[in-house]
Amino acid sequence: MALNISTPSSPDDFALMPHTRAKLEAVLDGTVKFPGNGVSALLLYGVYGSGKTTMAKLLPGWLETVKTTPVLQSIPVGSIIDSTQPNIDFYSCAQGQNGASLIGQIQSHVMTMSFNPSCLHYVILDEVDNLTAAAHASLKAIMNYTHVVFVLTTNHLNKVDPGVINRSIVLDMNSAPTSAWVSKIKSIYAASGKTPPTDQAIAGVVNAGNGSARTILTDIEITQSIRERQFEDE
Template sequence: MNRSNKMNTNNYTPVTVNDIVYGSEESKLRIEEIVDGHIPFPFFGKCAILLYGTFGTGKTTLAKIIPNAIEVGKTKEELAMEAEFIACQQGFTGPQVMTLIQKQMAVSSFNASGLHYFILDEVDNLTKQAQQSLKSALNTQRAIFVLTTNNISQLDKGLMDRCVLVEMNAAKPAQLSPLAKQVANDMNVVLNDIDLHSVIAACNGSVRNVAYNVARFARRKSI
């Protein structure tokens, strides 16, 4: 492969909520309303955001971006305390989850908002008991939780009722086209309409696959 066809895929990792390729305008609006403060949050029994949808749509990436975005929107200041990231392992029990949350909540928040932030990734891996415990933990105004799941059907309905639901399903080809063109341009690869369609079709709606597929196409073009 020519040196000009090499790339650093980290250059395409989203860093703001606006960098995310959303599957629908409604999903984008729900995030923007919370981040921009148009809707008070936590508010009216909801202190969590649930990002749900298929694999490869940027749920975990967005979950990691949201806490700082909310803090900046509320206070104009960056997070002073990083969000607590909890990778939910298969079979996680209620006491295990609550121990992690309570340990963090027992410490005073250094964030300007006074809020604690938690990210629970792949929350569908939690046992039913753990989901019940988490549901109880969401009865607070002192913390914001961001949850992700590929299998929303596995979640407790009461838990979901305490969340703002944001669908994160596959983006349409037209939505992935700008990113594919940007990657191709950065790699000095020319994509005609047929090439572009082929590259995007192979992504199966996954943002994660865009840079990889363009890189693969570039390598083949250079042979």
């Protein structure tokens, strides 16, 4: 029987570095005004498979929920899930869809009324480093709007315009502490009703994954499958 690895829905479903979790929770619980003070974007960076796009798609819902409902009066910030399903515009900055015309399209749209209860527009730009230089310049201009939240992802932070970075809260999605992953994987085993491997064995899988959640979770499933076959053969 396979492990019960559910799709993430809350901040606690991600294994994050402590400083990344602290910044994320500060945004969600209102410790920092966001958007505000010239900052209108959350910029997620990390290796392939680190969960950037998955979290990017969840962030607008988390933000809309904390801004328009009293959810934080009853649960910790790490347990927030999207209860509002806001309107979101998602753009993959692929070749041929990465020029200034894309940013012009976004600008035209965000100048219309938002139907979200918060009155905010949410715009996700996946792999924002693929934008052309002209598109980066245009993006900086519309990032000054106070009624738009941008969620940006990149595998290559050094390829993102410094002005875009300066208008963003940067969230490092690279490898979380091994202990955080061990705890996460043991919770998966508990939810699946299975006995986990030793902490040392789990740590070996985590460290081999080099920060990729996709690789770590795939490898732990393979490890469990091998364990079960060995048990059947005994």
